[in-house]
Amino acid sequence: MKPFGYVRAASIGEAVRAAAGQPEARFLGGGTNLVDLMKLGVETPQLLIDVTRLPLDRIEELPDGGLRIGAMVRNSELAAAAPVRDRYPVLSQALLAGASGQLRNTATTGGNLLQRTRCLYFQDTSKPCNKREPGTGCPARDGAHRDLAVLGHSEHCVATQPSDMAVALAALDATVHLHGPDGERTVAAAEFHRLPGDKPEQDSVIGAGELVTSVQLPPASPGMRSRYRKARDRASFAFALVSVGAVLEVRDGVVRHAALAFGGLAHRPWRARAAEKVLYGAPATEDTFARAADAELAAARPLRDNGFKVPLARNLAVGVLADLADRAARS
Amino acid sequence: MESTHQPADAGGSRSVSDQCSELVLYVNGKPHTLTLDHRATVLDVLREDLGLTGAKKGCDHGQCGACTVLVDGRRANSCLLLAVAQDGRRITTVEGLAEGERLHPLQEAFLERDALQCGYCTPGQICSAVGVLAEAADGFPSHVTPPGTGSGAPVELTDDEIRERMSGNLCRCGAYPRIVEAVGDVSARAGAASWTSGGPAGQGVAS
Numbered sequence: 001m002k003p004f005g006y007v008r009a010a011s012i013g014e015a016v017r018a019a020a021g022q023p024e025a026r027f028l029g030g031g032t033n034l035v036d037l038m039k040l041g042v043e044t045p046q047l048l049i050d051v052t053r054l055p056l057d058r059i060e061e062l063p064d065g066g067l068r069i070g071a072m073v074r075n076s077e078l079a080a081a082a083p084v085r086d087r088y089p090v091l092s093q094a095l096l097a098g099a100s101g102q103l104r105n106t107a108t109t110g111g112n113l114l115q116r117t118r119c120l121y122f123q124d125t126s127k128p129c130n131k132r133e134p135g136t137g138c139p140a141r142d143g144a145h146r147d148l149a150v151l152g153h154s155e156h157c158v159a160t161q162p163s164d165m166a167v168a169l170a171a172l173d174a175t176v177h178l179h180g181p182d183g184e185r186t187v188a189a190a191e192f193h194r195l196p197g198d199k200p201e202q203d204s205v206i207g208a209g210e211l212v213t214s215v216q217l218p219p220a221s222p223g224m225r226s227r228y229r230k231a232r233d234r235a236s237f238a239f240a241l242v243s244v245g246a247v248l249e250v251r252d253g254v255v256r257h258a259a260l261a262f263g264g265l266a267h268r269p270w271r272a273r274a275a276e277k278v279l280y281g282a283p284a285t286e287d288t289f290a291r292a293a294d295a296e297l298a299a300a301r302p303l304r305d306n307g308f309k310v311p312l313a314r315n316l317a318v319g320v321l322a323d324l325a326d327r328a329a330r331s
Numbered sequence: 332m333e334s335t336h337q338p339a340d341a342g343g344s345r346s347v348s349d350q351c352s353e354l355v356l357y358v359n360g361k362p363h364t365l366t367l368d369h370r371a372t373v374l375d376v377l378r379e380d381l382g383l384t385g386a387k388k389g390c391d392h393g394q395c396g397a398c399t400v401l402v403d404g405r406r407a408n409s410c411l412l413l414a415v416a417q418d419g420r421r422i423t424t425v426e427g428l429a430e431g432e433r434l435h436p437l438q439e440a441f442l443e444r445d446a447l448q449c450g451y452c453t454p455g456q457i458c459s460a461v462g463v464l465a466e467a468a469d470g471f472p473s474h475v476t477p478p479g480t481g482s483g484a485p486v487e488l489t490d491d492e493i494r495e496r497m498s499g500n501l502c503r504c505g506a507y508p509r510i511v512e513a514v515g516d517v518s519a520r521a522g523a524a525s526w527t528s529g530g531p532a533g534q535g536v537a538s
Contacts (some may be wrong), residue, residue, distance in 0.1 A: 237498040
């Protein structure tokens with residue numbers, strides 16, 4: 001690991017000022033991904049700005065019935081929080097489907113959003129990688145890409161975003177709140193991560209020196225059902241091959257609200273807008289759900305070894321939506 | 332609601348140079364004032380500076396759990412924690428679990444159940460299990476907790492719960508069946524409550 005400086009920020013303003021004009025500085029949250037990448041030589045910051053003691057460790061009810069989640073709330077605390085379990089189960093389930101107990105106790109909400117891809121080539125500095133070193137190429141396209149993207153990839157990068165939490169946030173229409181050198185701004189969680197295009201080095205739309213300060217959830221309507229389901233190679237402590245976060249509201253057998261997001265398929269949580277168009281106003285039946293999933297996945301362009309992800313995503317989505325509709329019908 | 336990760340004090344690490352800082356770690360109840368390279372992990376400091384070699388360096392990437400310790404009562408992978416960022420925190424290692432000659436109930440249970448072969452992963456398994464008992468008592472759900480379970484209510488540690496919650500601790504000897512039994516024994520024992528009732532601040536750990 002390369003030597004680095006360390007400062008502990010006493011306020012958001014101090015953290016943002018310390019990062020301003022310092023491209024080699026990184027904010028330190030739980031460090032479960034950043035410290036690992038520093039050991040691997042993938043990240044070589046000259047300065048760490050520790051933001052873990054900022055007063056961003058609370059979950060607060062908002063006047064409109066929504067929830068504000070401080071960026072330093074630990075993943076385990078967020079998954080256990082009563083308002084999250086009771087009103088936004090998809091978020092609690094997504095967090096609990098990720099990592100291990102030890103990692104969830106350490107990882108923060110902001111850090112979870114900003115974790116990097118687990119593409120093998122990105123994590124191995126002896127290999128070319130356009131995300132790590134732009135212009136060096138993408139060996140994953142013809143190499144080990146079983147775990148990688150089938151949607152929205154480019155010739156430059158086929159990496160996937162690994163966060164389970166981010167998939168749930170995309171389905172919940174959450175917003176990400178940022179504080180940077182030019183002030184504060186808000187980005188929709190579904191638009192926070194980006195597709196690789198010709199700039200795979202940029203995972204998200206976060207700007208230089210911007211700090212994630214909170215994530216906010218809109219109010220959950222009483223009839224809203226939500227669920228997260230994840231398919232992986234072992235029963236626990238593994239990244240998603242494919243995951244689905246779904247929010248569904250059904251009245252009188254008709255879909256009144258639907259939000260569907262896939263994990264493990266793309267460089268960002270894949271909000272399934274084409275599927276949602278099919279779902280809105282349609283009868284809440286398996287036939288509708290299958291047509292919706294097919295409408296979305298028609299755009300899939302699997303690589304040599306990850307074609308299995310397409311039917312897996314379809315089956316997961318249909319199963320989760322059918323389960324939510326069934327629960328709505330029984331309530 | 333408040334996070335349980337409030338530091339023991341505000342922490343006051345002091346830069347000694349661009350690359351080193353002075354800080355305090357409370358390890359197994361004793362304060363240690365240390366001047367450390369920022370690159371030092373808690374695991375390195377425990378093993379190299381404090382002579383506490385219970386926590387093991389297995390993968391050094393947070394994947395095997397052999398380095399598991401408790402930080403302010405919650406389990407964490409010490410290989411991924413920069414020591415400078417833990418300034419002021421209370422750290423409990425496997426060496427801090429016993430009370431004098433009286434072993435922690437989980438240590439006893441691992442012996443009774445023969446829940447190890449080579450023993451390399453055992454300190455991490457035991458520290459992780461101490462964390463599991465506290466998390467379940469505090470109502471932390473897991474991936475296998477039934478959806479209807481009331482928020483905040485203590486979670487009963489079934490074998491499935493133990494397997495899921497201990498998945499961050501690998502055992503290459505494959506002692507898993509005995510480990511599940513050992514953790515289950517302690518969880519089921521009526522006296523277990525006295526070891527886990529310290530709440531999130533972890534006062535119940537080897538107090």
